[in-house]
Amino acid sequence: MRLHRLSITAFGPFGATQEVDFDALSSAGLFLLHGPTGAGKTSVLDAVCFALYGAVPGARQSPGASLRSDHAPPGLPTEVQLELTVGGRRLEVTRSPSQPRPKKRGEGFTMEKAQSRLRGYDPERGWHALSTSHQEIGEELTQLIGMSRDQFCQVVLLPQGDFARFLRADAEARGRLLGRLFDTRRFAAVEERLAELRRGAEAKVTAADERVLALAQRTAQAAGPAGVEAAPVTARPGEPGLAEAVLAWAAIARSTARERLDTAHAALAAAEGRQRAARRALEAERELARLQQRYAETLRRAEALEERRGEHDACQERLERARRADRVAPALELREEAERAYRAASDGLDRARSLLSPELRDAGADRLAELERTFQQELYALDAAREDEERSAGIDGERLRLNREARADDELIRDADAWLADWDTTHTALKERVDASQEAATRAEQLAGLLAPARRRLDAAHRRDALAADVRQAEDRLTGAREQELDARKSWLDLRERRLRGIAAELASGLVAGEPCTVCGSAEHPAPASPGDGHVDRATEERALAAQRSAEEARAHAEQQLGRVRERHAAAETEARGDDGHTSFAVAELQSLADRLADEHAEAHRLAAATNPAREALAAAEREHAERLERRQEAHGRMSARTAAREALDAEQARLAERIAAARGASASVAEHADRLTRRVARLADAATAVHAEQEAARRRKEADDRLSDAAFKAGFDTPEAAAATLLGAAGQRELQHRVDAWQAEAAAVADRRAERDAREAAERPAARPEAAESVHETAERLLREAASARAAARDRCAELDRLSEQAADEVRRLGPVRQEYERIARLAGLAAGTSADNERKMRLESYVLAARLEQVAAAATARLRRMSSGRYTLVHSDARTGGRRAGLGLHVVDAWTGGERDTATLSGGETFFASLALALGLADVVTEEAGGVRLDTLFIDEGFGSLDDQTLDEVLDVLDSLRERDRSVGIVSHVADLRRRIPARLEVVKERQGSSVRHRL
CATH class of the missing domain: 1.10.287 (Helix Hairpins)
Known part of the structure; x- marks a missing residue:
């Protein structure tokens, strides 16, 4: 990774925009970043870290801290822009932190969100945007650089003060720093995972032990307070021997419970014997009390029966008179029925006479019957005339039917003639339709x-x-x-x-140096070639x-x-x-051809589909032609037959008219004349019947009076009226009989009970005392229930103890594999955590890995420390334990002058500086290799040079200058004045009232 250009605007102490040309500074290989204290030397490095990671190193990114410069004007936004080459790509990253800005409308400020932009450079396309997402830019740069922010700040921005503390720190402090630089979280995660598995297995063992203890407590509860004298188990969950103690104690509890069950069986048998004796005594006392009470109740019923004897005799006498009156009841009912029949017959006779003519209302039954026979004979003579009249009406109906049939046949003949007139044309058209359909079917194929x-x-x-x-x-x-x-x-x-x-x-x-050249074989290399531009x-x-x-x-x-x-x-x-x-052909031509063929095929298919309907229509027309010819011929035949039938009906109707006129007389019709005669016959018959019925009812009423007088005399009554007054209904007689029967039944029952020997003898004995026997029986019942309850409790206790013992045995069997798994995991976790006896040096797994990394760092740092110290000092890694603490991260220095090995904390100030510088450079090499071999072409070293003498300072600068031989540029951050003379390429940070600024000194 090489830095090219840095632009800082309103950032930290810089109130305006400042440009840093790293390409110009790096051309010399070694350059100095200097300035007075508080001018902003470290802020330049903070700006580089902020551009790459969106945050500044360490404590300077504290909560509430602002990266915006207090010297910047309100309208100038804070922004950092860095141009660099990393992973073979030239990039430009621009970041702005969250900051207040003046409102576009109105007064005051509004908070502007943080922004990020990433651009890439292509020789052909030039600069082009890649992303504006914070997350995407952060992931892209972290992947290209290969280091986290902590690793970058430790490797590229070498803080000498931190490494001086690293030299003097203990193993724990060194572990925290190395853990940040080398991602050993996976090893710590392994430790934590093993510890978590150990805790989980321990929890399972503890839970299983607690379940076993819970079963022991439940066993103690089931055994009862007198079950076992000693406490069940005194061991706690997790202690050895817990399971065996629980099983042994459960066996003792089961044995004790079985002994108590045998005792309960014996006590229950004795209680059952006492209860049976008490029950027999109670039953005897209850029976004596029942018999004594029964005899006393019999005496009371006999006295009450004698008191009701007079009422019984009255009911008996009244019931006998009612039964004698019942023998007169049929005659009374017959007399009443005869009276009702006579009144009905008399009313019927009056209604029948009112319908007769005045001269016949007083006529007798014989006269009325004679007139009825006369009119009936005349009515019989009209039957033939009525038949003639009905036949004449039927002839009219037949004539109407013949006229309707004649009109229908005329219509049929006209319709058939009209249809047959077009037959030839229709037949030809149907045959042509069939031929066209057949041709269309062939065309469709x-x-x-x-x-x-x-x-x-x-x-x-x-x-x-x-x-x-x-x-x-x-x-x-x-x-x-x-x-x-x-x-x-x-x-x-x-x-x-x-x-x-x-x-x-x-x-x-x-x-x-000292090894032969692969080309010429010489061991000396006075003027090796150096790579040129490009x-x-x-x-x-x-x-x-x-x-x-x-x-x-x-x-x-x-x-x-x-x-x-x-x-x-x-x-x-x-x-x-x-x-x-x-x-x-083109697609359009083929589409047109296909559409045309499809249309023609569809039309031909449509016509072909009409072939069967056309054939069916032709056949139907031919059938209809034959049917119409046949129906027309039949209609002509029916017309001839109807003419002859009509003439015969006319002659028959003339003969009937003569006989009907003679029979009906003055009436409009024979039926009307017959209806009048029928009504007259019916009235005469009803009147004659009513006369006979009235005479018969009078005779039956006289006979009923005679029978009633005779029945009353025979029953012992003076008059029929006295017998009627004595009558009782069936309900009244049943009530009297019930009362008589009840008295007699009670008398019989009292006599039977007075004859009982056991009740009479019981009455002669002393009074029974069932209450005392009941008390004795209840006491025996209570003792029996208590004994049964004790026996059931003992039986349930034995069953519960057996069940709990079986559950405890199952839990102990399941606990065995769980405890073995816990012991295996506990050994692994203790070994990884450094607490196991097998781990002699008490070294954690993460410390072990970090110790290997520290050994690599010490080896890389020694190559430079020897040169800085003229071969005197060597850094070595030590895994010895000190002060009872865990081993693994010790760091010692070997002094070649004395041959002794001592702790790095004993170094002097100047020795500590170049030892920490060598350690920082070695750490940078190891971290770079760990990060995937990303080349770091720009390094910064911060402070510490003031503690060196001139000779040591020259040696240190020679070592730093050797870094330039690998095409690296090293920036030294220091305010030591002597370095300005030794290092010509400088970047000066000037502190001013309006804010700091940078100046290039090349």
């Missing part, structure tokens, strides 16, 4: 054979035109690929030629060769694509030419 090839040619023409455009595009891609291949080949040949011209400098870069190294040539080969492959791929597209285009062209293989 021919057109179908032409339409499918026409459509295939149309589809092929579409593909041909589309593929023609693909051919042109493939040809354009092939032309571009060939041009790119020629350009890549020309670029590779040019670079190869330039490398060959500067091959001497490339060979000279591999020369080592030198090309091997890697550049190889990249150009790879680009040329990639372009060649792209060209071959384009040729293959063009060949495939041309083959498909030729196939489509052949198919579009048709059967002749010569004529090629």
Whole structure:
């Protein structure tokens, strides 16, 4: 990575825009960044870090701190712009922090959001925008640089004060710094993961132990307060022997519970015997009390029965009189029925006489019957006349029917004649329609054979035109690929030629003092060649060769694509030419041909579809022709028959008219005359019947009076009226009978109960005491329940203890693999964390990795420290433990003058400076290699030179000047005056009232 140009505007102490030309400063290889204290030397480096990462190093990016200069005018925005080359790309990054700006309207300020812009430079296109996203720009630059912000600030901006503290720091402080520079988070994550697994496994073991202890507590609860004298288990979760103690204690609890169950069985048997004896005594007392109470109740019922004897006798007498009156009831009902029949017959006779003529209202039954017979005979004589009248009406109906049929046949004959008149024309048209449909079917088959090839040619023409455009595009891609291949080949040949011209400098870069040259074999190299402007190294040539080969492959791929597209285009062209293989039509012509054939085919198909309907229409017309001829002939025959029938009906109707006129007399019709006679006969018959009914009802009423008087006398009643007054209904008699039966049943029951021997004997005994027997029985029941409950509790306790013991055994079996897994993970976690006895030096895994990195840093730093100290000092890594702390990150210095090894904290001020400088440069090399070998062409070293004497300062500057031999530029940040004389290329930061400014001294 090389810095080219830095522009700072309203940033830190710089109130206006300041330009830093790193290309001009780097041309000398070593340049000085100096100025008075507080002028802003470090702010220049902060601006570089802010441009690359959007933040400044360390504590200067504290919360609430502002990067905007207090000297800047309100309208000038804060902005940092850096131009650099990294990863073979020239970029320009511009960043502006969040800052207040004057409002465009009104007074006051508004907060402007932070902005970022990234541009790239292309020799052909010039500068072009790449992104304006903070996240995209940050990811792009971090990927190209290969380092985080902390690594960049430690490697490119070498802070000597930090490395002086690093030399004197303990292992923990060194670990924190190295952990930031070398991404060892994955090893720390491994430690944390193992610790997490250990905690998880420990939690599983503890949980399993707690479950076992919980089962032990539940076992103790199930055993009861008198189950086991000793406490179940005194061990805590995680302690060894817990599972075995729980299982042993559970076995003791089960044995004790079984002994208590046997005792409960014996107690229950004794309680059952006492309960049976108490129950028998209670039953005997209850039976004695029942019999005594039964005898006393019998005496009370006998007394009550004697008190109701008079009521019983009255009911008995009344019931007997009602039963005697029941023998008179049928005669009474017959008399009432005869009276009702006589009144009905008398009313019927009055209504029938009112319908007769006045002279017949007083006539007797014989007279009325004689008149009825006379009129009935006359009515019978009208039956033949009524039949003649009905036949005459039927003849009129038949004549109307014949007239309707005649009109229908006339209409049928006229319609048939009209239809048959056009038969020849209709028949010819239908036959022509059938012939045309058959011809259309033949034409449709021919057109179908032409339409499918026409459509295939149309589809092929579409593909041909589309593929023609693909051919042109493939040809354009092939032309571009060939041009790119020629350009890549020309670029590779040019670079190869330039490398060959500067091959001497490339060979000279591999020369080592004291070792023979690979070209001439000499061990001395007085004037090795140096690379000139535009030198090309091997890697550049190889990249150009790879680009040329990639372009060649792209060209071959384009040729293959063009060949495939041309083959498909030729196939489509052949198919579009048709059967002749010569004529090629355009898509529009083929589309027109296909549309025309499709329309003709559709029309022919439509006509052909009418073939069957046309044939069916012809057959139907022929059938209709035959049917109409037949119906016309039949109609003519029916007309002749109707003429003869009509003449016969006229003659018959004339004869009937004469007989009807003689029979109907003065009435309008025979039916009217017969209806009048029928009504007269019916009235006479009703009157005669009513006379007979009235006479019969009077006779039955007299007979009923005689039977009623006789029945009342026989039943013992003086008059029928007395018998009627004594009658009771069925409900009344049932009520009296129930009362009589109830008294008699109660008397029988009392007699039976007074005859009971056991009740009489029980009454003679002392009074029963069931309450005392009940109390004794309840006590026995309670004791039995308590014994049964105790026995059930003991049985349940044994079952529960068996179940809990089985669960405890299962938990112990499952705990075995979990405890083994925990012990294995705990050993690994302790080894990685440095707490295990197997880790002799108590070194954490991350410390172990950092120790390897520190060993590399010490080796890289020693190469420069020896030169700075004239071969006296060497930095070595130490993994010894000090003060009981963990080992791994110790750093010692070996003094060649004394041969002793001591801690770096014992170095003097000047020795500490060049040791820390050597350590910083070595760390930069290792971090660079760790980051993927990104080349760092610009370095900055901050302060510390004031503690060196002249000789040591010369040696340090020689070491820094050696960095320039590798085409690096080193910037020294210092205010030491002697460095201005030794380093001609300088960038001065001047502190002024209006803000700091920079000046180039070249």
